[in-house]
Amino acid sequence: xxxxxxxxxxxxxxxxxxxxxxxxxxxxxxxxxxxxxxxxxxxxxxxxxxxxxxxxxxxxxxxxxxxxxxxxxxxxxxxxxxxxxxxxxxxxxxxxxxxxxxxxxxxxxxxxxxxxxxxxxxxxxxxxxxxxxxxxxxxxxxxxxxxxxxxxxxxxxxxxxxxxxxxxxxxxxxxxxxxxxxxxxxxxxxxxxxxxxxxxxxxxxxxxxxxxxxxxxxxxxxxxxxxxxxxxxxxxxxxxxxxxxxxxxxxxxxxxxxxxxxxxxxxxxxxxxxxxxxxxxxxxxxxxxxxxxxxxxxxxxxxxxxxxxxxxxxxxxxxxxxxxxxxxxxxxxxxxxxxxxxxxxxxxxxxxxxxxxxxxxxxxxxxxxxxxxxxxxxxxxxxxxxxxxxxxxxxxxxxxxxxxxxxxxxxxxxxxxxxxxxxxxxxxxxxxx
Numbered sequence: 394x395x396x397x398x399x400x401x402x403x404x405x406x407x408x409x410x411x412x413x414x415x416x417x418x419x420x421x422x423x424x425x426x427x428x429x430x431x432x433x434x435x436x437x438x439x440x441x442x443x444x445x446x447x448x449x450x451x452x453x454x455x456x457x458x459x460x461x462x463x464x465x466x467x468x469x470x471x472x473x474x475x476x477x478x479x480x481x482x483x484x485x486x487x488x489x490x491x492x493x494x495x496x497x498x499x500x501x502x503x504x505x506x507x508x509x510x511x512x513x514x515x516x517x518x519x520x521x522x523x524x525x526x527x528x529x530x531x532x533x534x535x536x537x538x539x540x541x542x543x544x545x546x547x548x549x550x551x552x553x554x555x556x557x558x559x560x561x562x563x564x565x566x567x568x569x570x571x572x573x574x575x576x577x578x579x580x581x582x583x584x585x586x587x588x589x590x591x592x593x594x595x596x597x598x599x600x601x602x603x604x605x606x607x608x609x610x611x612x613x614x615x616x617x618x619x620x621x622x623x624x625x626x627x628x629x630x631x632x633x634x635x636x637x638x639x640x641x642x643x644x645x646x647x648x649x650x651x652x653x654x655x656x657x658x659x660x661x662x663x664x665x666x667x668x669x670x671x672x673x674x675x676x677x678x679x680x681x682x683x684x685x686x687x688x689x690x691x692x693x694x695x696x697x698x699x700x701x702x703x704x705x706x707x708x709x710x711x712x713x714x715x716x717x718x719x720x721x722x723x724x725x726x727x728x729x730x731x732x733x734x735x736x737x738x739x740x741x742x743x744x745x746x747x748x749x750x751x752x753x754x755x756x757x758x759x760x761x762x763x764x765x766x767x768x769x770x771x772x773x774x775x776x777x778x779x780x781x782x783x784x785x786x787x788x789x790x791x792x793x794x795x796x797x798x799x800x801x802x803x804x805x806x807x808x809x810x811x812x813x814x815x816x817x818x819x820x821x822x823x824x825x826x
Contacts, residue, residue, distance in 0.1 A: 489755030551578025
């Protein structure tokens with residue numbers, strides 16, 4: 394990990410560009426390829442989905458949708474300990490989001506004005522897969538939608554070469570309450586959700602993480618459907634003072650780095666001694682890691698250790714970077730939470746590791762990345778709810794406020810607007826020049 398001891402150098406380094414490397418026209422090529430896929434799916438529908446699934450996943454599918462007997466088989470064969478763990482996690486995730494729902498605004502109408510709060514009709518959740526299974530992502534995306542009252546949850550996830558979705562993923566979908574599951578991944582899955590095909594229903598919003606092709610597809614279909622966010626590679630900033638346990642700090646940095654070689658782990662500390670100890674711990678712990686090559690590659694490429702004078706500098710750098718995860722490994726961590734302006738998830742204290750948020754704490758692990766925590770939020774129940782404003786006034790109220798509307802409308806040159814109000818005032822017996 395590169396060590397930085399100059400605050401200004403750290404500021405320059407932690408300022409964000411795009412979350413993906415766009416050098417040498419890489420992103421332009423990806424976008425062009427994704428556009429081609431989207432257009433093909435929009436034009437051809439299911440045949441394009443079959444073709445791209447065979448091309449990218451190596452599976453020739455006769456049926457794009459997971460069938461009931463496959464769900465039944467997953468119930469029987471999924472790892473029993475994992476199923477028990479998923480049910481435990483699901484209960485905590487549901488409890489958290491139901492608490493959020495209670496604190497969230499509800500429909501109201503008062504004094505002729507109000508707001509109607511309604512869940513979305515149908516949403517699509519994207520769950521990464523193929524060579525690996527991510528049942529936790531199923532829980533973190535489907536459960537908030539279900540708590541919000543979404544009528545139909547459509548899940549898409551890549552299949553293996555055998556045309557099957559991992560049983561543990563299907564077990565999680567069963568627990569989380571996904572209504573229909575399709576063996577689709579990549580940009581073609583996003584296109585199918587956005588435009589609909591004979592087999593795949595069109596949705597109102599697409600949520601969930603994926604690779605750069607999935608994120609590019611979400612970006613390109615936005616406007617046709619809503620999307621939650623454009624999630625990039627995983628990232629963490631750990632802020633630590635001399636009181637922190639170096640083994641905890643190292644473990645949390647490594648945990649994010651094992652996701653993939655584009656993950657970033659930033660360690661900001663007020664203690665040179667702690668920084669030295671953390672480096673030793675990282676080397677020690679990497680030796681015990683299954684994915685040590687991936688983690689080591691990410692730490693070498695994107696890992697940083699920043700030495701600062703005080704916690705104020707550390708917090709300022711963290712706010713500048715706006716990380717997906719921010720871990721406060723400092724004494725009295727709770728008192729610093731209010732100073733964090735930009736972070737997807739704040740983990741305060743030595744016994745609140747990011748990993749608990751990934752799986753069982755309760756809040757969704759679908760978080761803003763790439764610096765987008767400056768302006769966006771984690772996936773929450775509000776993501777699956779829409780609002781309609783209500784105006785239901787009587788003749789007394791239009792007599793009171795109508796003349797003001799006419800004045801503004803005529804000033805803007807919209808005489809039709811003014812007329813719409815003047816006619817009603819005339820009906821009520823009120824005159825306006």
